[in-house]
Amino acid sequence: MVKxxxxxxxxxxxxxxxxxxxxxxxxxxxxxxxxxxxxxNFIDVYFRKGLYYKADTMPFIPGRQVGxxxxxxxxxxxxxxxxxxxxxxxxxxxxxxxxxxxxxxxMLKGMTAQxxxxxxxxxxxxxxxxxxxxAGGVGSLLCxxxxxxxxxxxxxxxxxxxxxxxxxxxxHHVIVYKEEDFVARVTEITSDxxxxxxxxxxxxxxxxxxxxxxxxxxxxxxxxxASGRPDPVPLSxxxxxxxxxxRPALFQYTATRDKLLEVAGExxxxxxxxxxxxxxxxxxxxxxxxxxxxxxxxxxxxxxxVFIP
Numbered sequence: 001m002v003k004x005x006x007x008x009x010x011x012x013x014x015x016x017x018x019x020x021x022x023x024x025x026x027x028x029x030x031x032x033x034x035x036x037x038x039x040x041n042f043i044d045v046y047f048r049k050g051l052y053y054k055a056d057t058m059p060f061i062p063g064r065q066v067g068x069x070x071x072x073x074x075x076x077x078x079x080x081x082x083x084x085x086x087x088x089x090x091x092x093x094x095x096x097x098x099x100x101x102x103x104x105x106x107m108l109k110g111m112t113a114q115x116x117x118x119x120x121x122x123x124x125x126x127x128x129x130x131x132x133x134x135a136g137g138v139g140s141l142l143c144x145x146x147x148x149x150x151x152x153x154x155x156x157x158x159x160x161x162x163x164x165x166x167x168x169x170x171x172h173h174v175i176v177y178k179e180e181d182f183v184a185r186v187t188e189i190t191s192d193x194x195x196x197x198x199x200x201x202x203x204x205x206x207x208x209x210x211x212x213x214x215x216x217x218x219x220x221x222x223x224x225x226a227s228g229r230p231d232p233v234p235l236s237x238x239x240x241x242x243x244x245x246x247r248p249a250l251f252q253y254t255a256t257r258d259k260l261l262e263v264a265g266e267x268x269x270x271x272x273x274x275x276x277x278x279x280x281x282x283x284x285x286x287x288x289x290x291x292x293x294x295x296x297x298x299x300x301x302x303x304x305x306v307f308i309p
Contacts (some may be wrong), residue, residue, distance in 0.1 A: 002091035003309075005289045008059040013290035013297075016080075021061065023085055033070065033090050038063055040284070040292055041137070042201070042224060047077070048293065051225075056220060070094060071107045071247040071264070073250070075278035082309045089257055092264040097272050098157050106141070106278045108250070110267035114222065115253045116199055116216040116267075117149065121219045122248055125150030127196040130186060130213055132206050133226070134281055135162035135302045140279055142199055143169040148275045148279055149179030154189060156182050156206075165279070176283035182206075186213040192243075194218060204228035211237060220245045226297075279303030 004021045025103055026032045027095040044062045055062075055077060063079035070126045078084045095105045104233030116138075117123045129146050134155025145172030146153050155171035157163050163174040173189050175182045186195060200206055203225030211220055211233070218241060225295065238245060247286035272277040280305035284292040295301050 002082040003287070005063070005286065006059045006061055007048060010048065010147060013048075013293040016062075017061050018287045023047065023081070025040070025085055026085050029088055030085050031070075031091065032083060032085055032105075033091075033256060034083050035079060035081065035309050036100040038286065038309065039104040039106075039108055040282075040305040040307060041108050041298065042296060043108075044080075044227060045293055045297060051229075064174065071103050073108045073111060073254070080286060080307065082286070083264075090260075091168075092261055094223075095268050095272060097266060101280055101283075101306055101308075102271065102278045103268075104306050105137070105280045106265070106267060106271055106276070109137045109304060110141055110261050110271070110276065110278075111254065112138050112250050113145055114263050114266055115248060115250055116142065116221055117145055119253055120221050120248050121197045123149045124196070128152040128154065128190060128193075130173075130195045130198045130210070131155045131156070131197070132200045132202045132210070134166040134169070134174065136201070137304045138170050138201060138223075138303075140165070140303055142161050143171050143307055145270065146170065147172075154195065158299055165199040165302055169277075175205075179194065183209045183212045197221060197225070199223065201225075202227050204230050207231070208234075214241060214243055216241045218243055222247050228298075239246065242284055280306060282306070283308055 005016050006019050006042040007015050037180040060079040061080050071094050072091045077116045122148050129151050131139050131142045135142050135157045153171045153267045154173045156175045156177045157166050166174045175185045198210040200210045200222050201224030204268050205227035207230035222274050254263050282301050282305035284307050286307040
């Protein structure tokens with residue numbers, strides 16, 4: 001028996017239960033890993049609430065992250081545990097120069113950033129990008145990476161403290177959205193030209209404003225809904241400026257073994273070279289998963305957060 005977080009019913013952080021579970025022995029093509037660190041990601045909140053991602057069975061162990069000297073994302077769910085069984089072809093090697101805690105922090109978030117910046121919309125020198133939640137786990141990496149690619153980076157944050165972090169992470173312009181209208185500020189910064197691409201993980205509160213910030217033929221990349229599901233958008237709202245709108249799912253961009261290794265390899269290479277600095281700002285005991293989820297939803301975190309079993 002090992003200890004793990006299990007969910008017996010959908011709901012708030014209180015449904016995360018610290019329990020004994022039996023994981024069995026690995027079969028052919030599987031490996032057993034002991035989790036040294038487990039990344040905390042907002043997708044775990046979506047599973048806990050049963051929003052647009054739903055677990056296949058009840059009870060279930062949430063989490064989609066890291067193993068021993070290997071890391072993984074995606075199926076099967078169950079990384080909120082001391083140990084677990086994984087398909088061998090789902091894991092990627094962690095370079096010896098990268099600490100397991102850093103690997104746990106960057107695996108899902110970093111691969112998300114790679115897909116957003118290099119595949120959904122390929123950021124190049126001269127582009128102007130808008131990153132919402134610029135001090136968050138993915139936002140921090142997006143700002144650093146986009147800056148390294150030669151883009152002008154505009155970030156939105158909720159506090160002056162987070163604004164300072166976003167500046168350190170490569171934002172050329174930081175907007176504290178609680179103090180000023182981000183659409184008006186983006187219009188001013190870009191001399192009314194708009195941005196090439198918006199990376200929006202906030203959802204309902206920012207979606208329409210994000211569309212307004214785009215230049216003609218700009219790209220709206222919606223990859224989360226921390227504030228709730230965006231209202232439906234009529235096609236006519238896109239037609240006015242011939243806008244592109246996409247809602248990517250990371251796992252469809254890393255569906256093959258080769259692509260998984262390619263994307264993870266680029267993330268780890270950027271960490272090793274110093275292009276990406278992983279901010280592990282919060283560490284929680286795995287048994288305190290409910291507190292971690294509450295902090296995440298209440299925007300009390302910045303950078304990355306991890307569980308330590």
